[in-house]
Amino acid sequence: MSQPFVVHFNSVAIHLGPIQVHWYGLMYLFGFMGGWALGEYRRRRGRLPVTSDALGDLVFYEMMGVILGGRIWYMLFYYAGGPRWIWTEPLALFRVWDGGMSFHGGLIGVLVAGLWWSRRHKLHFFDVVDFVAPLVPVGLGLGRLGNFINGELWGKPGDVLWAMIFPNAHDEDAAMAANDPHLAQLMQQFNGLPRHPSQLYELALEGVVMFTVLWVVSLKPRPRYLISGLFALMYGCFRFAVEFVRVPDAQLGYLAWGWLTMGQIQSVPLIVVGLWLLWMSRNAPTLPLASPAPVQKA
Secondary structure (H helix, E strand, C coil): CCCCCEEECCCEEEEEEEEEEEEEHHHHHHHHHHHHHHHHHHHHCCCCCCHHHHHHHHHHHHHHHHHHHHHHHHHHHHHCCHHHHHHHCCHHHHCCHHCCCHHHHHHHHHHHHHHHHHHHCCCCCHHHHEEEEHHHHHHHHHHHHHHHHHHHCCCCCCCCCCEEEECCCCHHHHHHHCCCCCHHHHHHHCCCEEECCCCCCHHHHHHHHHHHHHHCCCCCCECCCCCHHHHHHEEEEEEEEHHCEECCCCCCCCCCCCCCCCHHHHHCCCCHHHHHHHHHHHCCCECCCCCCCCCCCC
């Protein structure tokens, strides 16, 4: 095996005096901005009968849903020590600089925000979800790129040609190599274990593939529930599959049978819901195009 690529980037993108702007935070910002721009593009083509200001409100509420839902869900299901922090250390919820966000919680936050917004604007909830779904993979893909830059959420050791060294996994590498002569040899040769770049797998599947499929399918008006169902089904399947080559969270490990992870458990309901929504879409109405909004000339 040739020398693997070493994933060692500076996680800080910009220094503004004493303030450090991290790449991971910028990925969130770029994701929201990209989703907003694409949403405005779709709105101008009559895909949701609302004003530009109303769409801006939706983006803001969804952004809050991602952040609050993702953080709360992580603290409930992934935080070391379990949910005891609620009564022993409630301020831990706000220590976002320590890391810890969950996609599944962010998704719930987005759905709650979308439900509230859709009721305010007297729109069918799933017409709003179908509108938003093709925009979400932009943020998903950029978030996985942020994980890669941070050198976190790495994959299992592997001998694939594109395996990479993650210096942040050095302690875990040493522990694994101590009980395996082959891994010990690799550790000595490369000063680390070549691992699957699982973040890039998720970037490709959850970002590029999901965006391409959802965007192309939604170019024409589709029956209600179809786009939402495709989103849920694809994400659930992709996440479940990648978990087989991704190292589980250290504080949780495998939950059953030596391979089942928390990410897989939480992805199964998405697969079921996705199939149910696709079935529902067979006899569902198709939202007609609204009158296209006029394009303002500079």
